[in-house]
Amino acid sequence: MNQESTPEVLLRRAIAGDEDAFRALYRQLSGAVYRFALHMSGNAGVAEDVTQETFLVLIRDPGRYDFERATLKAFLYGIARNHTLRALEKESRFTPFSEPGEEAHGELAGPGITTPAADAVDDMLRREQIDRVRRAVLALPQVYREAVVLCDLQELSYDEAAQSLGCAPGTLRSRLHRGRELLATRLRASERTQAAAVAALQLGRPREEYS
């Protein structure tokens, strides 16, 4: 990315009325904002709405962004985070309780890929594993989830992630540490459950054959 096309430069041009600059800015950052909202909510509809809302804030009130204080990306993640939490709160009020992200099952497992039969099992296992990680991330408490999503999935630096969340880098690091611990525990539990299910299935099969 050259100096001319950094998000901050594009924003300055967009504020001055350059529509192409705003389009370039949107194309540069909307994917990251969308994926952040998707990882946080597990719902493509929410992620779509959050992405739009985030950029609408930038359009209506660009003065809210302080060029000296944080990167534009961190600022947008901060807005997206607030909108996502609001959307999730609204959803929890109107939808029956279920495992977080259950309704969005498989949304992040990636597009279906047609593979030769030999790779099909690998692909299925890979998708299964991704789906398990996705559900474990969604089940994390919000403060740990946002730390894991920003640092490990969106690959932000500690400083940028801390700017987005409005906390100190040290706080972020400890949240990330705790979040990863919880995640590892959940994944281990999930793996054990899956192993038990497979074992039960294998034990049940001979009985069916002889009945």
Next chain:
Amino acid sequence: MNCRDCEPFLMEAARESRAAGARPSIVSRRSAEIAAALEHAASCVACNERLHGERSLSASLRGLAVAAETREPSAGSEAIVMAAYRTERGREKHARRWFFALSGAMAASLVMLLGTALLLSRESGTLVKSMTPGLSAKGTAALDGTQSEAGDDAAAMDEDVTDFVAFYPGADTGAVDAGALVRVRVPSSALSSFGVHMAQAGQSSDEEWVNADLLVGEDGSPVAIRFVRPAPQGSQN
């Protein structure tokens, strides 16, 4: 480095190895501590196991991140956002146009106001001079007994003036030391209201309107009035 010191850096080590060759932004700067932690983990079973767990978790998360890499908002979203941008720009342009128009109008008003004030101040500079008591051109009953330049001005204007008469009962004409004189035309019937006889004012009874100087105080309220008539031809010079 012992196990306790090593623990915080195992996560960093796992994340660093995950990020190697990917994004330099997430590579920790604390590489010396991480190197020491890795060295310890190599010789400690518990820490080595923990490091393995962290690496495995990082790999799982990386898998999720890669799977989501292609996910983008729909084209419809872009269209909505761009439409909002255009609308907002249009509104801003409109508001800016109004702002400039309003600013221009205000500036013009201000210039006019200043011009008027300047003209008035020039005029009132002359009038204020003539407002001081003792305004009678002929030295008749000056309010404070002094002859003013304005009186001379009035004389120069070939006018005869009466004494100042209080505009309303109890008005203290002597207390006025700043203000303005305003030339007005009043019905001749007003003379009697102020206790001035037609003859005293030099008016003939058939004249319907007479000139008068209204002495206006600083607060804008009239304080006194005097009646003016053109000087008779023979009295000039």
